[in-house]
Amino acid sequence: MGTGHSARKESFDANGEVNFDHFQILRAIGKGSFGKVCIVQKKDTKKMFAMKYMNKNMCVRKDAILNVLREVEIMRTLDHPFLVNLWFTFEDEEDMFVVVDLLLGGDLRYHMQQEVDFTDTHVKLYLCEIALALDYLRSRNIVHRDIKPDNILLDEEGHAHITDFNIATTLATGELATSMSGTKPYMAPEVFACSLEESRGYGYPVDWWSMGVSAFELLKGRRPYEIHGSTTLTEVKALFHTSKVHYPSLCDNGMKDLLRQLLEVDPVQRLSTLAGFKRHPFMADTDLDSVLRKEVKPVFVPSKDHLNCDPTYELEEMIIETKPLHKKKKRLAKQNSRKGEMMSQSSTEEMDELQIYLKSIGKNFTPYNREKSLEEQERKKLADLESEKETTESDEPVKQTTVSVEPEKQTIEAETTEPS
Incomplete structure (x- = not known):
C-alpha cells in the first residue's frame, strides 16, 4: 500500500545551507555589466524572489569584487518597506548569487x-x-x-x-x-x-x-x-x-x-x-x-498581464548567453564527470584567481540567510517572553503564602496547649 507521498527524492537538502539547488529558475528579467537577474522560486517554501548572479572571473577582471562585497555587507544590515531587501547569498564554482525581494511592477x-x-x-x-x-x-x-x-x-x-x-x-x-x-x-x-x-x-x-x-x-x-x-x-x-x-x-x-x-x-x-x-x-x-504602513494606495498600478521589463533579456539568456543559468547544473555535472573532479580545469583556474584576490584583500563572499535570521529572532523573542513570564510568576506569591500559613500555625499551637 502506498503512503500517499512521492517516492521521488528531492534534489536539495531543505535543512542544509541554501544553494543553487534550492531554487527553480523561471526566467531572466534584467542584466548589468557583469551580472544578470532572473525570477526564481524557492522549492521548499514556494516563495518567489529575484536572483542576481555574477560571474566570479568577470568580477575579478573588471575589478568589481570589492563593490560586490560592499553591496552585500550593506544590504545585510537593511530591512525597510521601501527598499529591495536581501534574503540569501551563496556561491558555486562559477558565480556569486544574491537573492532579494521580487518586485514585479518594473522600474x-x-x-x-x-x-x-x-x-x-x-x-x-x-x-x-x-x-x-x-x-x-x-x-x-x-x-x-x-x-x-x-x-x-x-x-x-x-x-x-x-x-x-x-x-x-x-x-x-x-x-x-x-x-x-x-x-x-x-x-x-x-x-x-x-x-x-x-x-x-x-x-x-x-x-x-x-x-x-x-x-x-x-x-x-x-x-x-x-x-x-x-x-x-x-x-x-x-x-x-x-x-x-x-x-x-x-x-x-x-x-x-x-x-x-x-x-x-x-x-x-x-x-x-x-x-x-x-x-x-x-x-x-x-x-x-x-x-x-502602505495604507496610502498608489494611483498607478502596474499591469499584471505581462512582465514589466524588456522581453529581450529572456531571449538573450536563452539564445546568446554561452553559459545560461538554466543549464548550469547539467553543465557543471558534465564537467565534473569529464574531469573526474569537483570542478573543470577552467573553473578551477577561475576559482584560484578569485581566491588569490580575496586573500590579498582579506575578505570573502560569505553565505547569508535572512529566513534563518528571522527564525532565530522569533525563537529568542519567544524565549524572552517565556523567561519574563516565569519571573513574573515567581514574584510576590511567596509573601502571600507566608501570610496565609502563619495564622494556621498559631491555631495548631493553641489547640495543643488546651487541656484535654
Whole structure:
C-alpha cells in the first residue's frame, strides 16, 4: 500500500545551507555589466524572489569584487518597506548569487518609456516613500549615491522601492565621501565640485538631489539640466550656475516649490532631511506614518498581464548567453564527470584567481540567510517572553503564602496547649 507521498527524492537538502539547488529558475528579467537577474522560486517554501548572479572571473577582471562585497555587507544590515531587501547569498564554482525581494511592477524608467503620464499625485507618493527610505538609510549611515528612475522598482501594488546598492557607501560620524560615484545626470553639484577639488567632500544630501532630479524627470519627461556621460566637469559646473530650470508648467505650485528645494545647488540650503520634508507645505495633508504602513494606495498600478521589463533579456539568456543559468547544473555535472573532479580545469583556474584576490584583500563572499535570521529572532523573542513570564510568576506569591500559613500555625499551637 502506498503512503500517499512521492517516492521521488528531492534534489536539495531543505535543512542544509541554501544553494543553487534550492531554487527553480523561471526566467531572466534584467542584466548589468557583469551580472544578470532572473525570477526564481524557492522549492521548499514556494516563495518567489529575484536572483542576481555574477560571474566570479568577470568580477575579478573588471575589478568589481570589492563593490560586490560592499553591496552585500550593506544590504545585510537593511530591512525597510521601501527598499529591495536581501534574503540569501551563496556561491558555486562559477558565480556569486544574491537573492532579494521580487518586485514585479518594473522600474520607473521602464514605465517612462511606456509613456505613462505621471502626475503630481503619482510623484508625491513616490517622493514620500523614497524620502522615508533615505531617512532610514541615513539612520544606518548609508549614502546610496545612485538614486534614479532605473533604480526605483515598483511592487505589484505600485509602491516604490530603492534597489542597487552597488556604489553605496557608509559614512562614519563627521565623515564625507570624496569619490566621483553615481550616474552623471543625477549626481549632485557637490560631487562634481569634489572632483574639481573645490570642496572637501559630500554626504547624505546628494541622494535628495538625485530624488529631485528623478521626480522632475517623471513629471516633465526630461531632466532639469542637460548633463550626459560625455559632459565635462567644467561644462557641468557652468550649467549649475548659468542654466535656468523651467519647472513643469502643469505642476501644483507646492510641487514646484518642493522640487526647487530638492534641486538647491547649495547642499547646506537643500531640503535633505525627513523632518524638513514633513514641514514642507505640500506635505501638510500627508500622514507619513500611514505611507510607511502602505495604507496610502498608489494611483498607478502596474499591469499584471505581462512582465514589466524588456522581453529581450529572456531571449538573450536563452539564445546568446554561452553559459545560461538554466543549464548550469547539467553543465557543471558534465564537467565534473569529464574531469573526474569537483570542478573543470577552467573553473578551477577561475576559482584560484578569485581566491588569490580575496586573500590579498582579506575578505570573502560569505553565505547569508535572512529566513534563518528571522527564525532565530522569533525563537529568542519567544524565549524572552517565556523567561519574563516565569519571573513574573515567581514574584510576590511567596509573601502571600507566608501570610496565609502563619495564622494556621498559631491555631495548631493553641489547640495543643488546651487541656484535654
